[in-house]
Amino acid sequence: MKLTKRSQIRDAHTLAGAYAMDAVSAPDRERFERHLAECEECAQEVASLRETTAMLGTAAAEPVPAGLKERIVAAAAVTRQQPPADETEPVPLAHGTRARARIWFGSLAWPGRLTLVTAGAAAAAVLAVAVVFGVANSSMQQQIDQAQASSQQIAVVLTAQDAHMTTGTVAGGGTATIVMSGSRHALVFTAQGLHALPASRGYELWLIGPAGTRPAGMLPAGSQGMTGPVIASGLRPGDHLALTAEPADGSAHPDTPMMLDMVL
Amino acid sequence: MTASGSQEPRNRARPAPAAPAAPPGTDLAGQIALVARGEATAFDAVFEQIGPSVFGVVKRVIRDPAQSEEVTQEVMLEVWRSASKFDAGRGSAAAWVMTLAHRRAVDRVRSVQKEAERERRVAVAEIPFDEVIEAVESSLERERVRRCLGSLTEVQRESVTLAYYRGYTYGQVASLLGVPTGTVKTRMRDALIRMRDCLGVPE
Numbered sequence: 001m002k003l004t005k006r007s008q009i010r011d012a013h014t015l016a017g018a019y020a021m022d023a024v025s026a027p028d029r030e031r032f033e034r035h036l037a038e039c040e041e042c043a044q045e046v047a048s049l050r051e052t053t054a055m056l057g058t059a060a061a062e063p064v065p066a067g068l069k070e071r072i073v074a075a076a077a078v079t080r081q082q083p084p085a086d087e088t089e090p091v092p093l094a095h096g097t098r099a100r101a102r103i104w105f106g107s108l109a110w111p112g113r114l115t116l117v118t119a120g121a122a123a124a125a126v127l128a129v130a131v132v133f134g135v136a137n138s139s140m141q142q143q144i145d146q147a148q149a150s151s152q153q154i155a156v157v158l159t160a161q162d163a164h165m166t167t168g169t170v171a172g173g174g175t176a177t178i179v180m181s182g183s184r185h186a187l188v189f190t191a192q193g194l195h196a197l198p199a200s201r202g203y204e205l206w207l208i209g210p211a212g213t214r215p216a217g218m219l220p221a222g223s224q225g226m227t228g229p230v231i232a233s234g235l236r237p238g239d240h241l242a243l244t245a246e247p248a249d250g251s252a253h254p255d256t257p258m259m260l261d262m263v264l
Numbered sequence: 265m266t267a268s269g270s271q272e273p274r275n276r277a278r279p280a281p282a283a284p285a286a287p288p289g290t291d292l293a294g295q296i297a298l299v300a301r302g303e304a305t306a307f308d309a310v311f312e313q314i315g316p317s318v319f320g321v322v323k324r325v326i327r328d329p330a331q332s333e334e335v336t337q338e339v340m341l342e343v344w345r346s347a348s349k350f351d352a353g354r355g356s357a358a359a360w361v362m363t364l365a366h367r368r369a370v371d372r373v374r375s376v377q378k379e380a381e382r383e384r385r386v387a388v389a390e391i392p393f394d395e396v397i398e399a400v401e402s403s404l405e406r407e408r409v410r411r412c413l414g415s416l417t418e419v420q421r422e423s424v425t426l427a428y429y430r431g432y433t434y435g436q437v438a439s440l441l442g443v444p445t446g447t448v449k450t451r452m453r454d455a456l457i458r459m460r461d462c463l464g465v466p467e
Contacts, residue, residue, distance in 0.1 A: 014446070017453030018434040022370040023427035025435065047355050048467050049453075052460040054362035056428050057321035059409035064319045065333060069311050072337050076307055076344040084300065084348035226304060 016042060020049035067175075070192060071167050074177035077190045077226055078158060078165075153231045157181045157188050168262040170194060170243060176260055178241065185235040187264070190228035191219070197245055204246040205232050206254055209239035216241070218250050239264050292357035293350070300347035307344055314358060315340065318365040325369040325431040335372050339365045370431040412462035420455035423448055 012035040018024050019032050036043050157163060160181035168176045174194040180187035189205060197203065205216040216232035232241070243260035244251075292313055298306035318339050323332040342364055350360050413421055419441070426437045434452060438445040460467070 014449045014453055017451075017456045018427065018449050020456060021424070021427040021452060022367050023432060023434045023437065023452065025433055028433075044467070047359075048460055048465055049456045050359045050363055051356060051465045052456050052463060053366065053428060054356070054359040055405065055409055055463055055465070056424070056459070057362040057366060058314075058317040058358065059406045060320040060324050060429065061316040062320040062323065064315050064336070065329070068319070068333055068336065069308070069315060072311065072315075072340045073304065073308055075337065075341055077304065079341055079345060081300070081302060081344060082346050082348055224304060 012039075013042060016045050016049060020046055020053050070175045071177070074167065074175055074190060074192050075165065077192070078154075078177065078179055078188055078229055080158075150231060153186065153233070154188050154229055157184050157186050157231065160184050166262060166264075168260050171257075171259045176243065176262070178262065178264075180235065180264055182235070182237075184233075186231055186233040187235060187241065188229045188231055189219075189241070190226065190230075191222075192227070193225050194219075194222055194227050196222065200248055201245050202248045202250070203227070203259075204244055204250055204254070205230070206242040206244065206258075207232065207235065207239045208242050209236055211236040211239070213253060215250060215252065218246075218248075219243075235264065292361075293352050296343070296347050296350050296357050296360075299344060300350070310343065310361075311340060314361050317358075317362060321362065321365055321429075322369040324429045325366070326373055331372065332369075335369055336365075339368050342368070366428070373431050408463060412459050415462055416455050416458060419443075420451050420458065423451045424455045424459070427452060 012032060015024065015028065015032050019029065024032060036046060158179055160183055162183050163179050163181050165177065165179045168178075170176055170191065172195055174191050176189065176191045178187050178189050191203075194203065202221075203219040205219065207214045207216045214234065216234070217230055219227050219230060221227075241260070241262045241264055242254065242258045244254040244256045244258055246255060292310065295306045295310045295313070299310055315336070319332060319336045322335045322339065323329065326332045326335060339361070343361055350357060413424070416424065422441060423434075423437055426432050426440065427434065432440070434448045435445055437452075438448040441448070
């Protein structure tokens with residue numbers, strides 16, 4: 001059946017309700033969005049209908065399961081944010097590729113996959129990671145360089161094809177979130193809500209497995225309840241990740257009870 | 265919604281259809297502007313405010329609690345990631361987040377479940393209006409939504425609940441209710457316009 005232009009337009013208008021409820025097939029959605037781009041009146045109508053469906057949604061609110069917020073906040077801590085639109089430059093990236101790498105976080109806590117898009121440009125990623133986690137707060141260039149090198153390593157793990165996220169509960173308080181990549185033999189560790197230790201002591205990470213017990217780095221002091229991210233490399237098959245409280249300059253062997261033991 | 269003043273990220277290109285039912289004293293748009301600057305505490309506050317709504321609507325559509333948690337996480341991380349893209353000139357912050365949430369939930373069920381299996385299950389399912397309402401607590405906004413849903417004709421209400429709370433396309437709703445697709449499209453639009461007017465959302 002051939003539709004006249006006028007009836008096609010009327011037809012598109014009618015779709016506003018179904019579209020605002022996501023009750024359209026993918027091809028319909030695409031067609032309607034093309035129409036929206038040209039029809040200010042339709043865009044206005046859809047916006048007001050979206051406000052309406054949002055209220056249908058909030059009417060269905062229910063309590064969030066325990067621990068979900070903590071996992072999401074911890075995952076955000078290792079997720080790069082999109083930069084805002086640059087009003088002066090149409091192509092904002094400093095150098096390198098504009099391609100976007102997709103990483104897939106599988107997880108033990110909630111099987112399945114979650115898509116995170118990270119920056120393709122390493123420089124941008126490094127800066128953002130540094131800024132997000134406050135490591136660039138210091139004015140000292142050396143510290144920034146160090147942070148950038150570490151952020152680059154972190155970005156490599158986060159963008160690995162086999163990147164996996166796991167969370168664990170720290171005995172004595174706090175939640176640990178790690179993203180690990182077997183192919184990169186490394187993991188990125190962050191924690192939330194760890195108890196502050198006296199200045200003479202610090203948290204130390206350990207890799208424990210068939211290859212022995214190896215120190216995997218001291219955690220920096222937390223900021224606003226967040227600790228890390230830090231990178232632990234030299235991951236071997238069969239390793240566990242453990243956390244202990246040690247003297248501030250670290251130990252060669254864990255001397256105190258493990259506060260976290262995560263199977264990797 | 266309270267005015268957010270200097271925290272608005274962009275000038276308003278046109279009047280925003282503000283959400284009149286936002287709890288007083290909270291400013292989701294302002295918090296999202298802070299999230300765009302990477303503030304973890306603001307993200308926490310955003311979750312406190314809208315997380316239960318996101319989880320609730322996602323679970324309505326998906327049903328499976330574990331998958332609903334997963335999609336809730338995807339939605340909230342999307343909010344974290346793209347907070348800088350939120351444009352207060354184009355709608356309320358709640359509508360922005362809830363649109364992300366609903367669309368992602370719908371995309372999940374459509375990609376995961378085979379259509380035929382879904383339709384078979386739908387055919388034996390009750391029309392969900394009562395069930396949508398059953399868990400309703402005595403919050404004012406819920407009460408208003410409930411009252412406004414109640415003011416729709418039965419066919420309008422069925423079309424809205426099947427589409428929004430179940431995640432069906434208008435084509436699926438049409439076959440379920442045994443009416444032409446054109447009729448369902450019209451009903452959905454009429455129903456939402458009526459809901460909008462009943463809830464006092466500006467046009």
